[in-house]
Amino acid sequence: NAGVMQNPRHLVRRRGQEARLRCSPMKGHSHVYWYRQLPEEGLKFMVYLQKENIIDESGMPKERFSAEFPKEGPSILRIQQVVRGDSAAYFCASSFRTGGAVQPQHFGDGTRLSIL
């Protein structure tokens, strides 16, 4: 999955701490998506962003979770006051603009978040 870069690959946090996950999209891609994958579950959509705009955050929990995609730098998924249930693999994807024909989303290799 060269292209979409996520870091860190693994992140361990204690309950109550903050987790910051970073995603750099493929070159030329202006759309970023975050998904969460729980064990034995499918990938679930969280949030869709363009540069400096949140387009759809319907899949993101209302509390503790936030996302941004600034004009410069990577997209950030931030989880405040983490709880055990936040343990999961978080994947970022990117695509070209979707104004016309649907473009495929290309995924990074994810961040595995473990909460102690």
Added chain:
Amino acid sequence: EDQVTQSPEALRLQEGESSSLNCSYTVSGLRGLFWYRQDPGKGPEFLFTLYSAGEEKEKERLKATLTKKESFLHITAPKPEDSATYLCAVQGGYGGSQGNLIFGKGTKLSVKP
């Protein structure tokens, strides 16, 4: 509610034994159906996009087809390196985000030499 169901959950094949994976979907205004391959510890790798019923796409030993209710991923003469989890996802266009993908839980394929 938009939904994707994949079957079987797991499939074991002998090398060279052809088979098909199924993806049934319900979605408001299908804009695209996507197949991905996911290896352990990795992110999904894009394989195909299908846009309308009757469309087919091929890549090496894989062929994806689409009807109004389901898609099939046909694997011809598989090799051990085809072992992976295959994911199906749809993107709808009405009454919600036009960006997010709805994924099935996947089919875990094992190909024995």
